[in-house]
Amino acid sequence: MVATLRSFRTSKLADLVGFDRASAKLGARVLKDEMTRLYEVELSSGSRKVRLDGKAVRPLARYFGEFNVVVFTPEDLGLPRGSPGDRRRFLDRGVFNLEPGYLATATDYDKVLRTRNSVLRQAGQGALGGRQVEELLAVYDTQLAGLAVATIAARRRFIAKVLPELATTFAAITRTGRVAGARYASKLVDVPADAIEAQLRDGRARDLASQSTQLGPHRDDLQLELDGREAGSFASQGQLRAIMLAWKTAELTVLGRAHGDLPILLLDDVSSELDPARNEFLFEHLATLAGQCFITTTHASHVLLHRDRADYRIQSGQILK
Numbered sequence: 001m002v003a004t005l006r007s008f009r010t011s012k013l014a015d016l017v018g019f020d021r022a023s024a025k026l027g028a029r030v031l032k033d034e035m036t037r038l039y040e041v042e043l044s045s046g047s048r049k050v051r052l053d054g055k056a057v058r059p060l061a062r063y064f065g066e067f068n069v070v071v072f073t074p075e076d077l078g079l080p081r082g083s084p085g086d087r088r089r090f091l092d093r094g095v096f097n098l099e100p101g102y103l104a105t106a107t108d109y110d111k112v113l114r115t116r117n118s119v120l121r122q123a124g125q126g127a128l129g130g131r132q133v134e135e136l137l138a139v140y141d142t143q144l145a146g147l148a149v150a151t152i153a154a155r156r157r158f159i160a161k162v163l164p165e166l167a168t169t170f171a172a173i174t175r176t177g178r179v180a181g182a183r184y185a186s187k188l189v190d191v192p193a194d195a196i197e198a199q200l201r202d203g204r205a206r207d208l209a210s211q212s213t214q215l216g217p218h219r220d221d222l223q224l225e226l227d228g229r230e231a232g233s234f235a236s237q238g239q240l241r242a243i244m245l246a247w248k249t250a251e252l253t254v255l256g257r258a259h260g261d262l263p264i265l266l267l268d269d270v271s272s273e274l275d276p277a278r279n280e281f282l283f284e285h286l287a288t289l290a291g292q293c294f295i296t297t298t299h300a301s302h303v304l305l306h307r308d309r310a311d312y313r314i315q316s317g318q319i320l321k
Helices: 084-098 102-124 130-174 193-202 204-210 237-259 276-287
Strands: 023-032 035-044 047-052 069-072 180-185 221-226 264-268 293-296 313-315 318-320
Touching: 069 084, 069 237, 084 102, 084 130, 084 221, 084 237, 102 130, 102 204, 130 180, 130 193, 130 237, 130 276, 180 237, 193 204, 221 237, 237 276
Parallel strands: 069 264, 264 293
Antiparallel strands: 023 035, 035 047, 180 221, 313 318
16 A cells, blocks of 8 residues: 555555544655655545655655565465456556556546546436537547557556566476466557547447446456466466466566566465465575565464564554564
8 A cells, every 4th residue: 555555455545444543544664775765645534645755745656666566465366267357457556566657547547437437327317418428428538549558558568578487487386387378358459549539439339328438458358378278267276376376476576677676575365375385486486585575374384484584463453573
């Protein structure tokens, strides 16, 4: 939350505030290149205040880029058989870490998409006249098309960087000769903005009937593959988990290379979901990295690191050394 101003748990800010509290404050003191910076977020009743080194941040883009965080959760292990929406969110987290400016693109796209869908719903309810609907949709089609091109391009750049590392890491984990891969599934790859705008215009009758936008990167998917076939349909549970573990390891490598230092890795009770062999591989790999890692787990024995570690226990909401 402090690094990206978004939670990987929920999209609702109110969910991050204690049930009996009016507000919540989060902060991190980050040391990088011998410089310490203070990042702070305050949440209350759906609002968010952001400070950097004690000062309000204007523009907000100045807040991002100085430190990166990669999060790996048990839910990520189920992504190959999960919903396309979950895979898109998973992909977008990685894209943002590689290109902090992508957050603005994704935010703008979501804003225009919501507004366009609102016009479609109002038209379906008879709240807007035909000519007014056409004029509004023409404006939003142009905006959405340009943002769609930028969104798809950023996602594909990230996947292209991850793919070689994914294949290498998966081979090291499994030693079976099988090949892990990924593909960006979209109807709009290499389609220019004016062509997307034309497709949106041609599909208005369909959109008006469904009262939602049927075309765009919000309908795309990250397709994970094993030996060129869709992994979610053909891979075993163990192979799927190995693919996701390899993806996160590849993501760390790519981001470390791009930014000059490894991102902070957050492992949210992942070890309890891995078999002993893959859990051992995970920690063998982590031990070779210079990056910092925060691990949550229900059993300390899951953490197979015997040096360079500090253990804390959370009891009744209190952090105990």
